[in-house]
Amino acid sequence: MTKKIVLGTALFVFLSDQVVKAFVVNNNLAYHLNPAGILGLFGSSKLIIEMLAYISLILIIVFSLIAKISSTLEALAFGLLFGGGLGNLSDRLNHNGVIDFLKFPVPLTKGQLNYNVADIAITSSVIIMVINFIQKNYAQSKNYKSR
Numbered sequence: 001m002t003k004k005i006v007l008g009t010a011l012f013v014f015l016s017d018q019v020v021k022a023f024v025v026n027n028n029l030a031y032h033l034n035p036a037g038i039l040g041l042f043g044s045s046k047l048i049i050e051m052l053a054y055i056s057l058i059l060i061i062v063f064s065l066i067a068k069i070s071s072t073l074e075a076l077a078f079g080l081l082f083g084g085g086l087g088n089l090s091d092r093l094n095h096n097g098v099i100d101f102l103k104f105p106v107p108l109t110k111g112q113l114n115y116n117v118a119d120i121a122i123t124s125s126v127i128i129m130v131i132n133f134i135q136k137n138y139a140q141s142k143n144y145k146s147r
Contacts, residue, residue, distance in 0.1 A: 002075040006064055009079025010086065017087035017117040021099045032114050035097035046096065053089045060085060073132055080125035087118030 024031050037049045064078045091098045100114035 002069040002072070003064075005072060005075035006069070006079040006082065009076055010083035013080055013083025013118065013121045014086045014090070017084070017121070018090060020117050021087075021091065021101070024101045025099060029101065031099050031101040033095060033097040034100050034114060046092075050089075050092055053085065053092060057082070057085050057089060071132075073128060077125040077128040077132065080121040080128070084118035084121035084125065087116070087121075091118075 021031075023029075035046065035049075037052065060078070060082050064082065067074075067078075069075050069078065088098045098116065098118075100116050100119070102115040102120075104113045104115060106112060
């Protein structure tokens with residue numbers, strides 16, 4: 001059941017991301033083609049960025065296959081991460097960069113973060129995983145102390 005949730009979520013995120021990006025591009029809405037990695041890392045070194053994207057996706061797949069995904073929430077987090085990674089990798093392969101169309105100002109700076117549906121899915125998955133990790137460890141420490 002959890003593998004179906006991972007795959008279903010990944011497919012939903014990937015398709016949503018690609019449909020929204022196609023709509024933005026085809027309707028000449030404002031967007032930014034980002035050839036760099038996250039937060040501008042690695043400049044526009046296409047080879048390094050694509051290799052890291054492939055390696056990351058392979059690691060996500062391997063880890064989701066060998067991990068004991070014990071809850072729907074964990075399966076959802078893996079699906080968000082996998083679908084978002086696929087969406088951004090698809091952009092890199094098809095457009096030589098990631099299509100970003102959402103802009104969020106960074107408080108206390110003059111900068112902004114450029115985002116897309118895939119980035120939101122990836123960020124959400126990390127938040128879910130961190131909260132889940134803290135929650136599990138808190139529950140385990142509580143059980144340990146009650147012994």
